[in-house]
Amino acid sequence: xxxxxxxxxxxxxxxxxxxxxxxxxxxxxxxxxxxxxxxxxxxxxxxxxxxxxxxxxxxxxxxxxxxxxxxxxxxxxxxxxxxxxxxxxxxxxxxxxxxxxxxxxxxxxxxxxxxxxxxxxxxxxxxxxxxxxxxxxxxxxxxxxxxxxxxxxxxxxxxxxxxxxxxxxxxxxxxxxxxxxxxxxxxxxxxxxxxxxxxxxxxxxxxxxxxxxxxxxxxxxxxxxxxxxxxxxxxxxxxxxxxxxxxxxxxxxxxxxxxxxxxxxxxxxxxxxxxxxxxxxxxxxxxxxxxxxxxxxxxxxxxxxxxxxxxxxxxxxxxxxxxxxxxxxxxxxxxxxxxxxxxxxxxxxxxxxxxxxxxxxxxxxxxxxxxxxxxxxxxxxxxxxxxxxxxxxxxxxxxxxxxxxxxxxxxxxxxxxxxxxxxxxxxxxxxxxxxxxxxxxxxxxxxx
Numbered sequence: 417x418x419x420x421x422x423x424x425x426x427x428x429x430x431x432x433x434x435x436x437x438x439x440x441x442x443x444x445x446x447x448x449x450x451x452x453x454x455x456x457x458x459x460x461x462x463x464x465x466x467x468x469x470x471x472x473x474x475x476x477x478x479x480x481x482x483x484x485x486x487x488x489x490x491x492x493x494x495x496x497x498x499x500x501x502x503x504x505x506x507x508x509x510x511x512x513x514x515x516x517x518x519x520x521x522x523x524x525x526x527x528x529x530x531x532x533x534x535x536x537x538x539x540x541x542x543x544x545x546x547x548x549x550x551x552x553x554x555x556x557x558x559x560x561x562x563x564x565x566x567x568x569x570x571x572x573x574x575x576x577x578x579x580x581x582x583x584x585x586x587x588x589x590x591x592x593x594x595x596x597x598x599x600x601x602x603x604x605x606x607x608x609x610x611x612x613x614x615x616x617x618x619x620x621x622x623x624x625x626x627x628x629x630x631x632x633x634x635x636x637x638x639x640x641x642x643x644x645x646x647x648x649x650x651x652x653x654x655x656x657x658x659x660x661x662x663x664x665x666x667x668x669x670x671x672x673x674x675x676x677x678x679x680x681x682x683x684x685x686x687x688x689x690x691x692x693x694x695x696x697x698x699x700x701x702x703x704x705x706x707x708x709x710x711x712x713x714x715x716x717x718x719x720x721x722x723x724x725x726x727x728x729x730x731x732x733x734x735x736x737x738x739x740x741x742x743x744x745x746x747x748x749x750x751x752x753x754x755x756x757x758x759x760x761x762x763x764x765x766x767x768x769x770x771x772x773x774x775x776x777x778x779x780x781x782x783x784x785x786x787x788x789x790x791x792x793x794x795x796x797x798x799x800x801x802x803x804x805x806x807x808x809x810x811x812x813x814x815x816x817x818x819x820x821x822x823x824x825x826x827x828x829x830x831x832x833x834x835x836x837x838x839x840x841x842x843x844x845x846x847x848x849x850x851x852x853x854x855x856x857x858x859x860x861x862x863x864x
Contacts, residue, residue: 455513457501459524460493468499471524475503478516493525537723541672541831542586544655548676549582551659553692562691563683570683577680578658590639591656591679599681604633606687606696609763617766619746619753621711621804625704636695639679642703646675650712651828654703660692663734664727670719671826671833675706688763691792701757702741711755714808715741720826721815723833729818732785736811739784739799745769745776746801752776755801768794776800779807781814 461467475482481504490496503513513529520527538544564570573596580591595603614623629645631637643654655669657676669676677698682690690697705711718740722733743765744756752770759766768774775797777783784799801807823836825845836842 455503455529457503457513457517457520458498458526458528459501459520460490460496460498460526461524462493462496468497471499471520474516474519474523475501478512478519480504480512480516496525498526537833538668538672539833541674544669544672544674545585547661547665547668548584548655548657550665551657551661553659559691563686567683567685574680581656581658581679584656586655590643590654592638592640593636593679595636595681598684600634600636602681602684602687603636603696606761606763607631607633607700609688610700610761610766613763613766614760617754617770618760619705619755620748621708622704622755622760625707628707629699629704631700636681637699639677642699646703646706649707650709652706652712652715654698663737664722664730667719667722667730667733667737670715671723672719672831673712673716673826675702677702697757697761701759701761704760705755705757708804710804710808714804714811716826717808717811720824721811721818723824724820724822725818735785735787735789736781738789739787740779740801740807743769743789743795743798744801745798746803752800765794769798774798778802779810781811785814 482501483504484502486500487497490498558565639654646652652673654677655674656679666676678693679695682694718737742756742758746753746755754760754769759769777799779799779801825834827834
């Protein structure tokens with residue numbers, strides 16, 4: 417074990433030290449945004465002779481090396497001290513630390529492995545398997561005010577479809593779903609209604625792509641159909657998910673051009689409204705514009721920005737997602753048009769959004785990222801793009817303030833995330849970019 421120091425800290429120093437020392441814990445997979453202080457553990461011990469020494473023996477027995485230790489008088493446990501310990505990372509750290517934590521919990525109070533797991537992010541597309549089952553709510557946990565809460569058949573159906581999504585792994589064939597006539601009727605109701613408004617309310621990119629989606633009354637498309645439709649156009653694919661994911665986990669998928677989509681259908685009692693995402697909104701609202709190359713780049717950019725970002729920035733990025741992919745609007749030919757999925761798949765809010773009732777702001781990432789929003793009512797305000805390309809540029813400029821120690825890129829050939837942390841990787845990127853620029857130059861010369 418390395419030499420330790422034992423000092424007491426003020427509240428401000430304690431908080432600053434914790435903040436600076438947080439690290440990622442990735443089970444040996446994915447990428448991490450590293451701090452200089454390794455992984456950290458916090459625990460509370462009574463003020464008794466020998467207590468700390470006994471705890472340190474546990475570290476030694478589990479082959480966990482300390483790099484630093486701090487202490488302060490506990491404000492929650494009278495007559496006790498809180499210890500904040502940095503530990504060294506090594507190949508066996510996850511297993512050793514897990515065993516150490518079990519030992520400490522039998523001996524100390526308030527034992528926490530104080531790491532910022534959220535700073536872990538996938539390095540390859542198959543790593544998304546780790547995220548897809550971390551749903552915040554699922555079929556068996558409908559709120560009491562949910563339209564399907566008192567319908568046992570609906571709850572059973574939700575559970576069935578959730579199981580299909582939970583079992584799916586990257587590389588497997590997407591599940592085939594035999595939708596019921598009741599579900600198809602709900603799809604028909606929504607599709608029939610919004611089709612009446614799309615020609616006058618939807619943006620031109622959506623109107624151009626929508627007919628190619630092949631949507632029709634009487635049938636709900638299969639996931640593999642729509643995923644393949646996107647793959648050949650922008651490289652996006654769909655992945656079934658059992659319910660809502662955290663903002664960070666959902667955004668991670670976008671970085672790989674993977675869109676987590678729910679396979680279930682809203683309750684037939686309220687076909688024109690749903691308190692959560694469903695396959696109707698995913699297909700009618702999201703899929704068409706994910707097939708647009710410029711918009712797809714904007715969407716992936718949000719995902720890439722989230723990788724390794726601190727939690728406060730995840731909240732800000734998720735707000736931009738809300739006011740763009742879900743409730744986004746754009747100026748085209750002097751008129752307000754909708755491109756957000758929650759607008760394009762909602763007859764009522766599609767009418768509301770271009771009326772004079774809500775406030776329409778010009779899209780500025782900083783203001784948008786600081787704006788809160790209601791979830792179960794029409795939006796009182798919207799943020800309006802000049803164009804998708806200009807919005808992407810604005811977001812990239814805004815994102816330069818996100819504190820990250822490394823630059824990252826998505827490699828479409830390997831379907832993986834690369835951290836540009838050494839000269840060799842940067843030079844490889846330059847060579848790839850030069851090849852692309854040579855092709856562009858050649859193409860320009862051939863255009864007459």
